[in-house]
Amino acid sequence: MIFLENVSLSIPIFTNETRQFKKILVNSVTGGLLQRESAEITRINALNSVNCKIERGERVALIGHNGSGKTSFLKVISGIYFATSGILKKDMQVFPMINKSFLTSNELSGVVAAKAHYLMVKGSKKGFEEYLEEIKEFSGIGDFVYLPIKTYSQGMEARLLFTILTSFKHECLALDEGFGTGDNDFYEKAEIKMNSFLDEAGTLIFASHSEELLKRFCSRGLVFERGTIVFDGLLDDALNYYHEK
């Protein structure tokens, strides 16, 4: 279960003026004589008093315009961002699939990225060789997997990342549609894998603008507007609400 009560997220935007060590040094030696009123930190209220409860096994669609708070919500429930105020309780591990990112630096090879991910999920290297073969075969990058990721094309990188991240079952998945699959040739293959991957996920929280995708995988819809949930109910009702708005 994931439970949110009055959860708010305020994102501070720091200006260069507020982040200069030299300025602090100068102020300290001039006794603050040169100190000007520092530029106030701008804050964006990405989430405003969000209340909701997601039960284990639910498949929830996040609906809303760009900037309405969907991705911030995914980042808060998966633990990338921390709520500024409110209560967040969860009794399951939420795995984020929000943007493309390996666990390791792009200076390192695909094998290292795959092994790091494998170790993170499994805790040991046992069974990694079979896993690597599957990765190589499905992603189609073959022995390129031994080269640094920075040498890959964008498509190869996306294919490898997609394959690595969809290789394990997760008890709860926080997915953003921006999460790519790679080039067109790979798309069909990836779609099949993605479908089974999403089917296997215990709980799914899916942010997307594609009604087709949302209808395929979700049954409940949360409509976001200016960082607040303005509708929570059955997916069809949520989509109707969103369109009427």
Place this chain on the structure above:
Amino acid sequence: MKNELFKALSYAWKSKNVWWYTATARTKARFARTTLGGFWLGLSNLLTIAALAAVYGTVFKVSNFNEYVVYLGVGFASWTALSSSISSAPKLFEINAPQLLNTNTKHIFYTLEEWAFQLQTFSQSIGMVLIGLSFFQNNLFINLLTLGIFPLINLLIFMYWFPVFIAIIGLRYKDFYQLIPIVLQLVFLLSPFLYEKETLGSYSWIADFNPLYQVINSLRETLLTGDLSLKKFIPITIINVFGTIYAISILNRTKKVLPFLI
């Protein structure tokens, strides 16, 4: 705070295979295109030590050259490792920005990975240097593996928490990294690594209040003499314990704002 610290340490232990592995991969990748691999580090350190010992041994007119080479060598190799971990710290989170913004891996993971990387680099370097210096003093390894292990652990712990502080300041202040090389150079010149502490005369207090020098000197003295000065070892251990606890607690307190400072 106690609970947060326990959670952080527990996570550090559970994820040890991962951060150690990724650090090892970085170490291997670093030397992938060199014939000598990691040995190059130790070798380059040895060459620098030889050059410095020849020049400064003559300048300072040292009475016992063999002793001086070992004194300078252990100090210099340890300083290189410590200063490298400090100078890479301000950019630590920025380098890991894609991972920090897209995965829910705990922030302490990146500090541990960097520490493991620095530790591996240090072990390659000091190993080779000690082999070289053993021609001048043959009990260095025995001293290291007996009482020397304690100040060595202290140095390694210091190499974790001190750079974590620097990393957090570097995260907050964008221009902080520019200051680090200047400060490190000053600390190096003001610390008795190339010369003996006594030559500082009435200014020897500069070394007494220099934690970077103290933590290295504790190891150096034990390796050179085979004795462990508890008077120096205990305060450093206490500072290390509090430093580690404080560094982890500051890291925890920064976690809410960290993604927005990158």
